[in-house]
Amino acid sequence: MSTTWDKAKDAAKMLDVAIKGMEQLQTLTKIGGDKAGAALMAIDVGLSSIASGFEGTTSPEIVEADIKAAVESMMEGLASNDAGAASDLDKKFPT
Amino acid sequence: MRHTKDPKWLKDSSWFALRVLIVIIVACQVTMVASNLASCTSHGRQDTIHATYLTTNAARDAFVAWDKQHQAEIVAGATSHDDGIAKLSAYHEKRAEVADLFVKMYQSIVAAQEANDDLTVTTMVNLMLTVKTTVETFTKGVP
Numbered sequence: 001m002s003t004t005w006d007k008a009k010d011a012a013k014m015l016d017v018a019i020k021g022m023e024q025l026q027t028l029t030k031i032g033g034d035k036a037g038a039a040l041m042a043i044d045v046g047l048s049s050i051a052s053g054f055e056g057t058t059s060p061e062i063v064e065a066d067i068k069a070a071v072e073s074m075m076e077g078l079a080s081n082d083a084g085a086a087s088d089l090d091k092k093f094p095t
Numbered sequence: 096m097r098h099t100k101d102p103k104w105l106k107d108s109s110w111f112a113l114r115v116l117i118v119i120i121v122a123c124q125v126t127m128v129a130s131n132l133a134s135c136t137s138h139g140r141q142d143t144i145h146a147t148y149l150t151t152n153a154a155r156d157a158f159v160a161w162d163k164q165h166q167a168e169i170v171a172g173a174t175s176h177d178d179g180i181a182k183l184s185a186y187h188e189k190r191a192e193v194a195d196l197f198v199k200m201y202q203s204i205v206a207a208q209e210a211n212d213d214l215t216v217t218t219m220v221n222l223m224l225t226v227k228t229t230v231e232t233f234t235k236g237v238p
Contacts, residue, residue, distance in 0.1 A: 066148070073155070
């Protein structure tokens with residue numbers, strides 16, 4: 001099971017791809033000025049740049065076990081937070 | 096145990112609050128753009144699903160971290176043990192709606208993965224937008 005740090009790095013890769021695509025999109029849109037057609041063409045090119053950014057990356061299938069683990073991770077995290085808060089409350093107001 | 100291994104910057108509460116928004120907003124942009132590509136290439140569809148999965152996980156982790164911080168704030172502001180219990184219970188009730196939404200988000204990823212149509216991908220992306228809106232509203236306006 002991947003760690004939070006691994007997942008953060010994966011997310012960062014995706015963000016990097018998105019940001020590069022968005023930057024190219026912005027540049028191309030400026031070149032196109034206010035003309036809607038030019039802007040649309042720029043968007044198409046921007047989308048293509050994002051698509052090419054995706055190429056070469058591995059996108060494995062998400063299996064049900066991944067989803068089960070993801071949901072369990074959330075539930076365990078929230079339960080741990082609840083227990084911590086209850087403990088802190090008991091310490092603050094000892095009976 | 097997982098939280099004890101997080102790097103120091105991941106534990107900073109203000110960074111987490113910001114990260115919730117940044118990750119979800121950019122995730123939505125990625126998934127929306129990628130969804131347009133999904134119908135063009137088979138890789139595009141799988142990339143969209145995978146990107147949504149990764150970003151949902153990142154948003155989930157950020158939300159869980161924010162939850163910890165928020166519960167600590169509730170305890171800090173409690174005027175008595177009973178007051179703290181009441182406020183935490185009220186918060187848990189509202190938080191359950193967000194947790195359910197994350198579960199639905201994950202279910203939509205499974206549906207998109209198992210099906211071979213555009214509808215499930217579109218539904219998944221739209222749900223991502225709902226998650227973004229709900230988490231934004233929730234983290235700004237919870238009791």
